[in-house]
Amino acid sequence: MEKQAIISAQDVNFWYGDFHALRDISLDIEAHTVTAFIGPSGCGKSTFLRLLNRMNDLVDDSRLEGHILIEGEDIYARGVMVDELRKRVGMVFQKPNPFPKTIFENIAYGLRVNGVRDKAFIEQRVEESLKGAALWNEVKDKLRKSAFELSGGQQQRLCIARALAVRPAILLMDEPASALDPISTSKIEELIYELKSEYTIVIVTHNMQQAARVSDRTAFFYLGELVEYGETKKIFLGPEKAQTQNYITGRFG
């Protein structure tokens, strides 16, 4: 029996002005899986990812049709609180973007803006989040130092820890390792693998090997359409569509 989807997109169409950026996208994502979105530049991967926590709300003249359900709730229904949604659906961006604050305060921030005042609780959550992002051992003696003193790879794990601090159910990652060196990249990949026992992860990546290594399922987008979606092994070893085959073998994109 199919497990209930934690993310369910139903006939999603999206426009930037007159530009029809996403066409009839339907896909279900199960909890505690890693899903990779792949496809050539400009095919709509990031647009679709950003719809999952309403990051496109502020884009002028944009329009959505269809439904996106998170844990069974239509996140575009009237009355949905976007702040609450983003607590459940966290996001990590391509370039590490720590706040100009200490390491500790970067993680504590999300708790403080949510009204948490209990110091012991905050300290414990900071530690747990840094451990969850495999960064604790490297920073435990310098929590009061500026986040900018960390390397790029450490900053990205800090941003992951920051996202984990409010205990989201879902973590969206938009090319989280593309600005990092190979060692930092493999740390992020290991981390993604570990995090899926507690979180559901959706990652946009241009790196096909990365998609093959970290994901359970892969969605191939092309020109705003979802061409093929399925088990990662199947997508890479025996895709059904010629377009998918051409892309993964590097014939275009």
Ligand SMILES: Nc1ncnc2c1ncn2[C@@H]1O[C@H](COP(=O)(O)OP(=O)(O)OP(=O)(O)O)[C@@H](O)[C@H]1O
């Ligand atoms: N704010 C915006 N206003 C207008 N058009 C946009 C906007 N953001 C993206 N687009 C257009 O929508 C299309 C999809 O963009 P999107 O960033 O989702 O693609 P992508 O597959 O993530 O690309 P990349 O891999 O290069 O990041 C592109 O043609 C892009 O130019």
